[in-house]
Amino acid sequence: NAGVTQTPKFQVLKTGQSMTLQCAQDMNHNSMYWYRQDPGMGLRLIYYSASEGTTDKGEVPNGYNVSRLNKREFSLRLESAAPSQTSVYFCASSAPDHTGTRHYEQYFGPGTRLTVT
């Protein structure tokens, strides 16, 4: 299993450009998440999706849109990139643990390092 994969690994955008970050998981997880990580800020939740066809805002959704294309894929779109969106973006997925109880650990992708100039 590849786990959680993200593309691209690196991207440089000019202010105002748009792009989509791709995320896919092969663990049959229902829930998927997008975070951004800035120095000294830890991870902040942008959007999450409990299941195919549903998405919800997290802590910092402004300037982003998401699509849960199917159970495997969850994409993050920047419609008009701004320098404040320079960050490392992580996708994650989760499901019930092996005991079947509702305690979830998250599995993370390797991240996309985005620079907006």
Next chain:
Amino acid sequence: SQQGEEDPQALSIQEGENATMNCSYKTSINNLQWYRQNSGRGLVHLILIRSNEREKHSGRLRVTLDTSKKSSSLLITASRAADTASYFCATDFYTTSGTYKYIFGTGTRLKVLA
């Protein structure tokens, strides 16, 4: 912001010593988890402690939870150079969507010197 705080922000110790890092959070929780992040990589889950547990062990890891103080600590015993990483706590909240969302702390950067 709901984000938790961790201290210290950075910790440097010698190989073989114990490392303790602390996490404080702001609201009631279901569970608290600890994750490790090696430089330039995604986070990896280490251990989960439920809100009704006070202490949990996994190998060289010991986690405590004090819900009255809204705090948790992670102890790594007999540290190794390979433990050099950033460590994050995360609290989870059940949402009306039928899943959990997670609030991460700001992290502790641990450096273990050989």
